[in-house]
Amino acid sequence: MAAVGALVAGGAAEASAAASGTVKTAGDPLNVRRAPTASATAVKTVANGAAVTIDCQTTGSSVTGTYGTGTLWDYVPALGGYISDTYVFTNSDGRVAPDCGVGSGSGQCSDTCAGEAQYRSSDSHFLVYDTNADGYSAVVAYWLKGGAGPFYVWNSGGEGTKADKAVSVPHGGWVFYKVCVANYTTAKPDLQSCSDGITDFAA
Amino acid sequence: MGQVNRRKVLLGGLAAVTATAASAALPSWANARTTAAAPAIHDPFQLGVASGDPLPDSVVLWTRLAPAPLDPDGFGGMPDATYAVDWEIANDAAFSSVVQSGSVSAVRASAHSVHIEPAGLQPAREYFYRFKTSGYISPVGRTRTAPAAGAAVNQLKYCFTSCQHWEEGYYHAYKGVVADDPDLVLFLGDYIYEKKSGRTAQERNPRSLAVPDDATTLALYRARHGQHKTDADLQAAHAIAPWIVVFDDYQTRQRTTV
Numbered sequence: 001m002a003a004v005g006a007l008v009a010g011g012a013a014e015a016s017a018a019a020s021g022t023v024k025t026a027g028d029p030l031n032v033r034r035a036p037t038a039s040a041t042a043v044k045t046v047a048n049g050a051a052v053t054i055d056c057q058t059t060g061s062s063v064t065g066t067y068g069t070g071t072l073w074d075y076v077p078a079l080g081g082y083i084s085d086t087y088v089f090t091n092s093d094g095r096v097a098p099d100c101g102v103g104s105g106s107g108q109c110s111d112t113c114a115g116e117a118q119y120r121s122s123d124s125h126f127l128v129y130d131t132n133a134d135g136y137s138a139v140v141a142y143w144l145k146g147g148a149g150p151f152y153v154w155n156s157g158g159e160g161t162k163a164d165k166a167v168s169v170p171h172g173g174w175v176f177y178k179v180c181v182a183n184y185t186t187a188k189p190d191l192q193s194c195s196d197g198i199t200d201f202a203a
Numbered sequence: 204m205g206q207v208n209r210r211k212v213l214l215g216g217l218a219a220v221t222a223t224a225a226s227a228a229l230p231s232w233a234n235a236r237t238t239a240a241a242p243a244i245h246d247p248f249q250l251g252v253a254s255g256d257p258l259p260d261s262v263v264l265w266t267r268l269a270p271a272p273l274d275p276d277g278f279g280g281m282p283d284a285t286y287a288v289d290w291e292i293a294n295d296a297a298f299s300s301v302v303q304s305g306s307v308s309a310v311r312a313s314a315h316s317v318h319i320e321p322a323g324l325q326p327a328r329e330y331f332y333r334f335k336t337s338g339y340i341s342p343v344g345r346t347r348t349a350p351a352a353g354a355a356v357n358q359l360k361y362c363f364t365s366c367q368h369w370e371e372g373y374y375h376a377y378k379g380v381v382a383d384d385p386d387l388v389l390f391l392g393d394y395i396y397e398k399k400s401g402r403t404a405q406e407r408n409p410r411s412l413a414v415p416d417d418a419t420t421l422a423l424y425r426a427r428h429g430q431h432k433t434d435a436d437l438q439a440a441h442a443i444a445p446w447i448v449v450f451d452d453y454q455t456r457q458r459t460t461v
Contacts, residue, residue: 017242098242099282101271101274101280103245141411143413143430145249146433147374147430147433147434147437150409150410150411172245172246174270174271174280176273188409188411196275197275199274201245
């Protein structure tokens with residue numbers, strides 16, 4: 001009897017390779033945005049000189065900052081959003097952290113950020129924001145393991161409102177989602193202005 | 204140009220468009236990165252396992268590492284690094300009697316797809332196989348080699364399937380395939396469709412393509428193929444028996460006229 005159970009699981013190490021950086025502006029505080037684009041809502045600010053822990057990086061809108069012009073954005077879970085990498089000293093113009101979608105949370109915007117959403121991986125909630133009085137609802141469409149989806153999380157509350165909904169994703173499981181706007185319906189909606197979509201993981 | 208290898212062409216059907224599956228066929232630079240720097244990943248076996256094109260002494264084994272299988276860039280959430288993937292073939296589903304094993308590199312150039320062609324298997328035999336990488340073990344697949352040439356065969360039980368548009372029907376028929384316990388599954392094409400359904404919403408099922416753009420690039424084909432492979436019933440049907448697959452017109456751009 002050869003090699004009994006030779007493929008032994010070595011204990012699944014989950015992705016985490018956070019990097020550190022330092023915010024560097026001309027002196028003003030730096031906006032922290034809900035999604036990696038300058039059009040997204042600023043959820044708070046972070047002071048010049050602050051140390052930040054960057055969980056992941058992704059491309060977004062182009063920004064000109066202290067370190068030149070670039071499209072790289074840093075996701076800082078402790079701040080609840082994204083900051084432009086052009087204002088962060090990381091000792092590198094390139095990537096210092098993994099692509100976003102590593103399971104520490106994420107955010108996206110519909111085309112013009114009339115709809116914004118975040119996935120909170122710590123307890124698997126979608127937070128869906130309507131930021132524009134355009135007559136449309138903001139909606140997240142999401143897909144799950146096994147071939148299921150899309151499911152929807154609607155915010156039909158109008159401009160300036162937030163919807164918060166728990167979604168069932170098993171520990172370590174993936175969820176792929178897009179942020180769109182649409183006319184609310186209980187049937188299959190006609191999604192518009194969707195983001196490209198990102199995969200995140202439940203903690 | 205070398206001789207066209209029929210098995211590799213058919214394999215292209217099985218793996219659809221996840222590029223040339225055999226890492227041995229890749230240029231040397233594709234393997235240049237070492238696995239030492241490969242970042243940790245989430246469970247990459249989200250697309251199941253598959254086997255196909257059985258011969259009396261071999262059968263193709265397949266999987267693809269894709270922890271985030273719907274990502275529009277087609278890379279399935281895999282970092283840009285090479286991952287060592289171990290494989291085993293056994294006589295039993297518990298892998299207490301392993302008959303062959305090995306290790307291959309899964310590389311980004313082939314979207315971390317894995318293609319194994321074992322040699323020296325026994326004809327008309329049932330085997331079980333699985334893969335392992337980064338601390339994760341794949342689901343177990345069952346396959347079967349072809350009878351020896353000229354051997355008397357009392358029975359060949361096969362299922363036939365085709366034309367599985369993601370948006371136009373659920374794949375529950377594969378539950379029947381699994382229940383029928385076939386020796387072989389024949390797939391006659393249109394494993395994926397290059398475009399979304401043209402039917403009205405009322406005629407479609409509630410499933411939609413995650414990346415609905417017409418498939419015009421390798422990345423879009425990989426994302427499309429990956430989404431199909433997330434279906435639990437389809438995965439089960441691949442894990443129960445080897446498949447022999449061919450292309451049909453919708454798998455290529457705009458109903459190619461042949």
